[in-house]
Amino acid sequence: MYPSSFEYYRAESVREAAKLLKQHPGAKLLAGGHSIIPLLKLRQTEVSALIDIGRIADLRAINGGMIGACCTYAQVAAAGGLPAALTEAASHVGDPAVRARGTIGGGVAHADPASDLPTVLLALNAKFHISKGRTARVVPAIKFFTGLYETALKEGELLVAIEVDAEARGTGSAYAKLENPASRYAMVGAAASVTIVNGVCTDASVAVGGLTTHAWRSKRVAGALLETTLDADSISKASKRIVKELPDDLLGDMHASADYRRAMSQVFVERAVTAAAARAKK
């Protein structure tokens, strides 16, 4: 399968990429290409030009909790010091060859409702660093994912880094997914981050993916976990709340119906919270 024709430009810096974006309306950014190339091949989208940002060194480095947008999933999976849910999710995206090329920034900017990282980054309250060349802004995860394949990124902007906080003692996170056996995309993905102080949960954040048009935060499950000891019973009770909290119209397809996904949401939220709690208690 061939994509239709497009121009190709290679940017050597963020500023040059922003300039090229401005010069070429209808252009899209290319990093690892594992979202955009399949779309172009299937002719689900067309671009006038691709601007390759995959070789910009600044975007390919991880410094503490600051992850360059062009870091591959394999890099994120292998990096030390990142929250466990992020490492876990990155090591389960696609397969090894996909993880060797696909990038964290490309994946989240594409914002496929079934992808893993948006769910995790929402649960972790990540910050998205966006540049337009001379100007920059930071968007919190809750405002970054706005719709089906839609994000807060505006025309001419590029995502340069994603920032997550290191996990302090007493905090644990985890990701659990029901995956499509061929593509490994999440039919249901659940991410949780919990903090325990003196045996009691003082902070909890839970997000799900694969269910709605974009990564979705559950307030009711997180709220029900607070002030509990995060024992099996309280996790199970809290996780049940997701079923009614989810909106009426969930995603569904030949692989998993909307009703099945709704039923499974509770199971995978419970698994994610249970694993996160075990890590927080270590």
Next chain:
Amino acid sequence: MTHTISLTVNGKAHCSVVEPRLLLVHYLRDVLGLTGTNIGCDTSQCGSCTVHLDGEAVKACTVLAVQADGATIKTIEGMASPTSLHPLQEAFREEHGLQCGYCTPGMIMAADALLRHNHKPSEAQIRQGLEGNMCRCTGYQNIVKAVQNAALKMA
């Protein structure tokens, strides 16, 4: 507009003029005539087109040839000399790790990358490492045995 790319494929330097939309797998097969790399699903799932790009196993159907400018590529043709077999190729033959053979080049390239990262993989690690490579003859048992056999040969 076309672009000039320079890359090394199986130890040989190449310089070619390509359209941006040309995929690496088509470049290898149609421009260089290296037809050992197969095209299967064409949607980044089956792994038939797996080659090494700067030492990492990648799906050549999801890489543009222009992205490989300056890279070192290895395909199944670069695994052994024409008169010998690579230990993985020997092991696939010995263990009947192929039936129709369509997935085999990709399986071998993915297995080689797996064995470089992990010299002594467990059966589970082999299955996980090859999860992006599908065998529609469903010959997975013998493929796993072949990789185990090759791991011993290459140790």
